[in-house]
Amino acid sequence: MRNKIFLALLTASLCGYVSMPDATAQSTTGSSNTKIPLDPAVHTGQLPNGLTYFIRKNNYPEKRVLLYIVTKAGSVLEAENQRGLAHFLEHMNFNGTTHFPKNELVSYLEKSGVKFGADLNAYTSFDETVYQLPLPSDDPAVLANGLQIIRDWAHGALLEPTEIDKERGVILEEKRARSGLQQRVMDKTLPMLLNKSIYADRLPIGTEQVLRNFKPKEIRDFYDQWYRPDLQAVIVVGDIDPVAMEQKIKTLFADLKNPASEKKRPVYSIPLTGKKQFLTFTDAEAQQVRVELINKFRSAPLKTMGDYRNQLVENLMDGMLTQRYSRLAHSKDVSYVSANVGTSGYMADLDVFSFAVTLKPGQAENGFKMAYRELSRVNKDGFTQPELDFCKKTMENNLERMLREKDKVQSSNYVDGYLSCFTKEEAAPDINTEYALSKKYLAEITLEDINRLVKRLINLPDQDIVITGPDKEKDAIPTQQQLNEWISQVKSEKTEPYNNNTANEQLIQHLPPAGKVLSSTELASPATTMYTLSNGVKVVFKPTDFKNDEILINAFKAGGTSLCTDNDYISAANAATIISAGGVGNFNLDDLRNQLNGKSLQVAPYINELYEGFNGASSKKDLETALQLIHLYMTQPRKDTVMFNNIVSNARVSLAAKSRSADAVFGDTVATVLGNYHPRRISPDTATIKNLSLEKAYDFYKSSFSNANGFTFIFTGSFTPEQLLPLCEQYLGSLPSDTTVKSSFRDLKIQIPEGTQEHLVYKGSNPRSTVQLVISGNHEYKQVNNIQLQALSEIIELRLTERLRETEGGVYTPQTNVSYVKYPKNTYYFVIRFVCAPENAQKLADAAREEVLALAEKGVPAGDLEKFKAESLRGFQVQLRENKFWLSVLSSKLANGESLGDVDSYEKVVNGLTIDALQNAAKKYLDTKNYIKFILYPEGKK
Template sequence: MYFNLKKRYLPIYLASLFLTQNLYSQQNLKQKQPSAILPLDPAVRKGRMANGFTYFIRRNTTPEKRVVFYIVNKVGSVLENEDQRGLAHFLEHMNFNGTTHYPKNELISYLEKSGVTFGADLNAYTNFDETVYQLPLPSDDPELLKNGLQIMRDWAHGALLEPVEIDKERGVILEEKRMRSGFDQRLMEKSLPMYLNNSIYSRRVPIGSEEVLTTFKPAQIKSFYKKWYRPDLQALIVVGDIDAIQMEKSVRLIFSDLKNPVHEPSRPKISIPLTGKKQFLKYTDAEAPDTRIVISYKYRSPELRTAADYRAKMVTSLIDQLLAFRFNELNQRADLPYSQANITSGNYLDDLDVFNFNVTLKPNQAASGFKNAYTELERIRRYGFTAAELDRVKKAYLAGLKALVLEKNKNNSSNYVEEYVNYFLRQDAAPGIDTEYRLVTEFLPGISLTEVNSKIASFLSLPDQDIIVTGPKTTREELPDEATLGNWRNAVVKSNLSLYAENKISEGLMTEETLPGKTTGESAVADINTTIYKLSNGVRLVFKQTDFKNDGVLFYSYKSGGTSLASDQNYYSAVNATALVKAGGVAGLTATQLGKFLTGKKLSVSPYMNELYEGFSGSFGAEDIETALQLIRQYHIKPRKDTVIFKNIIANAQIAVANRHNDPEAVFSDTINAVLGNHSIRRMAPDAHTLSHIDLDKALAFYKERFHNVNGETFVFVGNFKWENLLKYCETYLGSLPSDTGSTSNFKDLHIVIPSGKATHIIVHGKEQKSEVKMIFSGDYDYSLVNNLQLQALGAILEFRLLERLRESEGGVYTPDAGATFAKYPSARYSIAINFTCAPQNADKLIKAALEEIENLKTNGILPLDLEKFKAETLRKNEVRVKTDGYWVSYLVRQLSNKEDLSEANQIKSAVSSLDRETLQKAAKKYMSGENLQQFILNPESL
């Protein structure tokens, strides 16, 4: 449960606006009626009852035997009165704290017993304009399915709103508010009145007013509930492996008795006024991570209901990609006076969109940095883009859509939900992926360069502009005021600018001939449908063919070694080696040229190196297998050195570490890592000194040392592929890689383990009145399937207990977190961690309460209900996971690298089922004895 102030509401952090899927019908396409409203996808059963209640029901079998329910309310914080600020969000919480059929916390308990996890699965959010509840369920249990529908009915209008439960929840919501406090929240509070033009939205942030939250009377929230939680403002969305006709009958039966209040008020449509003016804000903060200038160009959101609307959205989406490509390339130039610049489009609120120019500045270069970045914006406004740029983004656009069409019958049920939410809330069209594809193929060729350039010029000439300048307090004198920034912009506008020069790209990755290797061995693991091959150069291939996707393969490779083989003196160069290679390019291509070459291809290849292993991860489609394998080969033997990129990376990193000490959470995290790592150089956060010792030549030398010899490297491929094709390309491009078959590689045990004994570490930093707590139990470990499940169970059950004690009983935290981790190599170790945020004055009390719950587990054992919940959640989640390629890649890599039995996957169900309370009580005594306990507490400076 949370309030959802999405990124769109704070322009500094806006992400690109993705296309709404499924937007045209064959009939309208043939009739060429661009002004006609696009009909809803016929695969969806939509209805509206006499009481105004709306529903959307769709049968979809990915994942099998699962269904997702959503209740969408056109009710958010903007509807609150002044004395109700925060009650829309409070109501969302109360729907989990007692409803007609599930009083108090029985709802959460019932669902957890059914395998639904509170927070991860069972959740809700409240925004300015809507409140949305979600419930994913197994659909193969008729009783559970029936009860799930009843839960949705209770959420629609069955909250009990008992005074005792209301008072208990006040503390939880105040802690949620506290958890979110910090620089980002302070910046939002300062800037929202400007961004939202002092409209009511700026005074209705969903989390609400602390005064209201602590003092409101039950009658106030009941009044809000009765007034706005009503059927004519609600919709039910059901997507999953269900009988849609029968579900519709059940929905109409159970929701038809909902009644609207007598003399109900109409739901007002509230808009943010456009002023036609520029607005300016300069804000400095001791905890600001960097210095940046943002210019937001605001305009009224266009409708997305007709073919003409969709075509206009296509143009905007192409512009998004054009801007991303252009600025990504420009950010790679030498001697940049700024750190990063970009421009994205997004959405403030329901009816207000934005183009957002964002530049992060280097110290003492505010004027030159801003002017340099803004020059490119002015160049785009003046001259637009090139034909080559537009052709490239069209190619990428169409390729992305083709991939969606190809997987249309394997689309996850949850992916449909947002379409129907937007259809209900904003009337955004959603008639189906096939018709969208037909629409795109009809319209895309006709979108001209002239049209695109005219559109971006109009965006960048919009009169409504919000300008915000932020930075650490120490930079206040350097940052421009409104007049100064205006002069900088005018200077750029009056300057002479040349046309943008498009860089040429290579025609291919391979220039050399290869001598393919040969398969020298083959073995099968029949019970998990996996085959293992050995190539003549010592490379091992692991193939698992699936039909979870119609097209696509995930892969991962590993070879023992990693940065453990680097000296301490060379560590920072070594640990950054793969990042520098990825940024520098491969086989003579810069990273930008490589990106252009790969445009429209369905593949991703990325080298990695951690402490124990090095290798590759990525994916590819059937048409791009050869290119993917070529790229893997070239990354092995032809990494590219780029001194310009290297200097930019180091310069930007220096800026980041210079202000890292301003961030209390960063200081807390860095302290924890240092202490748990015994202050090894490999566990310390980098600073200006360590960054200055990163050497590009040493990094590349270490990379080549680790990747040039492939003997012992294992590649795991999982997905839908043609066996003979993949094997042929692996023999050609992996089997021909250089290898010293007489040498072996293994990682080095550096003996960096969590310190033994007990210790408490107090860190004092930050201005917000909040404390963060982390508690870690650790020790040596006997790695096995049974022990691993016991640890996982303990972590999950401990979280159940802490949620009940620290949140529900004490009201002292919002989301306590607990979990276990374990590893077999380099030495078998485990840890169990507890994390929570709270009021500083409550930290000691809550730590004591957490330790009491642990002691209770050891003394009195595990509650039967908690064990039942863990088993249900684990088994239900495993049913879905085993039908994903990602699961099998991770599983096979883990089992192979740990030298464990590949058939263990077939033992998980029986191993989980056999867990018992007595064994877990013994495990609690063993793993949480308290002999090795490290505690960390972050307190504010004013405590």
């Protein structure tokens, strides 16, 4: 489904309509050819040199601003001797500009709290190159330098030959990291899918021949010709003064000049041929047979009111197809693994309507026919009015929900609209206008509109059929003649009318007697209160004004799969998934989705190793329904044999194919070794699946949730205690409980093995190695120690980026993460991971270990500590205004028995970090006495 429309997102979520007063909007009257007006809050214009700008004030998040520079120059503009240089230029803009030579730009921004890769980033596509820079807006010096940086990105790259040569290795490693099955499929299929247009020969990563051997003049020629103001736009969205920002942009970018011998920027198209094409591709690492029917059509830019209406029709159609195939996947004896149907934007001016089905071994014909039969029925009979009503209701709910949050839209959402406005000349209206347009057209769109569109798209003349699969199942892949025969046979079948009748009754027929509040306690956090109910359930409230209509829910109780036997583990570990897939109470999963349409909520039970509980979210209006669902999941779980058999069948197929994936085999090796070969850490196989039992899963689920005593429910968001407490008394306080039974988990004593080990895995044919290094040990779980571990992890990544990427040129993105837990035992472990050439794997692994040990021997560089502090504190300030942050903090602190006062002391502890303290921490945590090295090699590299 294409999501061009900003707020009309059709999803499979349990959402619906909520009555709202009409929004004030610009006029939506006019013909279908009337252009959609630009958001009036945007300051936009064009400088005399042709540079365009979009500036919008937005206070969400507060004291932050996003700066973007967009150039309509991508890989499609490259000459043959420049293939890959548009992307190479993107890298070079971080390796030396007029005001920030060499790596000073990245270093300066990291010291300002902007993380390279996560925040500071860029991308190169076929048609444009985009640079993004998120900054604090309350620091005038940082903001001024940020504007200078995007001015340098517009046309201030130094392109020094020595820096170019250093970057060659980095980009070649990025290319290596992308190699694999997906790339091989793309290389094979793109020429056909793109009808041999220039796009098929201009993948942004380029060719190895060019990347290794191009002359600096060739990249300079591309840069001077296409990085020019008449092809560029500055986008600024955030907590700023738009008028002052507009003047700064005019002053700073006015001196940019277009080249004297300016070439016209060509606009390329992907031709439609009116033909059908067929291709098969097998690969040793492909896991399953997949058939795709790809119908291609010319995309229609979203500019006019008529375009908007057409987009709504398309989105509704996609939503109805999604519902059809969701129901089909829940039917008995499904003979395929998965199926997807719908429209999507593809590339350039090409859109596609695609049907894709992943087949089970030995069931190719039955699986394809079962999936295609539904599409054929839609083609013959169209959709039904109840289906359209359902999807309209879903869309209306999303519209209402978006309107309620219109003053708290993330700045990044606005940026996306202005990017399309500049690069594709598409409309970027304000939210009120979109709301009014959507309400107008949703009331007008008929079933005939939808059925006319779906019939046209199913029968488009431009169709590519692509079948991929594993080498070992080559004989099972249908030929073009066989597939055509299957399609003809399905089309000739008589269709039965589509039946989507569902149960229509109250979720809870009879309310149980409500519980009572026994006591309340103010917690050491602003506006946070814990209530203890009469059945032992604890309820924690943290009302906020961060969102206008968002309530997040988390619940936990100690226990989890630690309480089951090893023999029953496979059933217990999947119990929450299996039982929730069956629905709840009197409703199977499809009935439940229909019952909840018209409501904004989601609730899901979980069971992990140490805890069971719920995750959820809701609007204010539908919070009672969310609590009803929780009540039913705890008191009336439902077994569904059909859903269980489908889950098991798909699991068998997936596990049988898993051994063909090098990454999967490597991941299983890592998990098994780190789990010290405990049976619960060994990846399941087809033999293990035989032990998966619906009865055992149901029994374990019941035992986990039947006693409410010990559960803690946490709510954060837009509610008042006066509204929520009576609902909690009714639906949580009435849950059955035994207050004499104390909840607890069991220590399974599964620990990462001590000592040093090396494990080499030989699998696959990709010319690359994955290196994973693990350093582990015990520690005392408390705030200062945990923050020290976080700091060391970030600093290791900085050191490895400098050493392995910038100095060695041997990797693209080294990553370091640290995990630490209090229960069942205080432990920590660092994971260092990168992809490199197989011949360099051991050397770079040794270099990484050297950098780790150097932190203990030589201490932490002062600049790196400064970067960690800046990034952590800036991020923390944003998180304090997010419901999900507080939900996570409250859940973690309460489960671990920690003080909520740690939140108030976080900034003080971070600011108090010193080089000496971190060096001592490095000596304690990074001595590598417990060090495990994993390396994945391609087969034949022994």
